[in-house]
Amino acid sequence: QLVESGGDLVRPGGSLRLSCAASEIDLSNYLVRWFRTQPGKERELVGFIIPANSPVPAKTVYADAVKGRFTLSRDTTKNLVYLQMDSLKPEDTALYYCDVLNNRGQGTQVTVSS
Numbered sequence: 001q002l003v004e005s006g007g008d009l010v011r012p013g014g015s016l017r018l019s020c021a022a023s024e025i026d027l028s029n030y031l032v033r034w035f036r037t038q039p040g041k042e043r044e045l046v047g048f049i050i051p052a053n054s055p056v057p058a059k060t061v062y063a064d065a066v067k068g069r070f071t072l073s074r075d076t077t078k079n080l081v082y083l084q085m086d087s088l089k090p091e092d093t094a095l096y097y098c099d100v101l102n103n104r105g106q107g108t109q110v111t112v113s114s
Contacts (some may be wrong), residue, residue, distance in 0.1 A: 002098050007108030010088055018083040018108055020098030028052035028076045030101065034083050035096035040063075046096070047072050049081060066092075088112045 004017040020032060047062040049072040050098040060072045071084040081098060090112045097107035 002100060002103060002105035004097050004105045004108040007110045009098060009111045010111065011114050012089060012112055014112070015084070015086045016089050016110060017087065018085065018096055018110070020081040020083070022079055022100070022106070025100065027079050027081055027100070028074060032072075032081045033099040034072070034096060035099060035104070036092075036096045038094045044094075046070060049074065052076055069109075072091070085110070 001023045003020060003021045005021070006016055008016055010016055012073065020027070020034070029051055031048055031050050034046040035043045036046050037043045044065070045063055046066055047060060047070060049060045050056055052074055054065060062070060066078065069087045073081065073082045073084065074080070082095065095107040095109050095111050097104045
């Protein structure tokens with residue numbers, strides 16, 4: 001089971017850190033994707049982080065819309081994946097959720113508004 005947290009209402013230019021927690025799997029062994037959904041729109045892949053022990057040097061990949069503003073990371077001791085979101089824009093407003101092997105959590109709402 002995946003559980004996201006950290007969503008909130010924030011002003012444009014602000015920051016949030018979202019967390020993805022898992023209770024039954026070791027997230028470090030899996031590729032973890034973050035998606036976001038907005039009413040009336042297709043879901044959007046925000047980015048993904050590859051397994052911690054992968055030999056591939058590029059550990060994270062981001063959508064163009066968030067590149068340079070969002071950062072994915074792992075805390076293997078806590079079995080968490082973080083999505084650090086900086087320089088937030090109103091268009092980042094969405095329900096964000098993490099996904100492992102097409103299993104997702106309920107999501108956490110991010111609202112960017114003045």
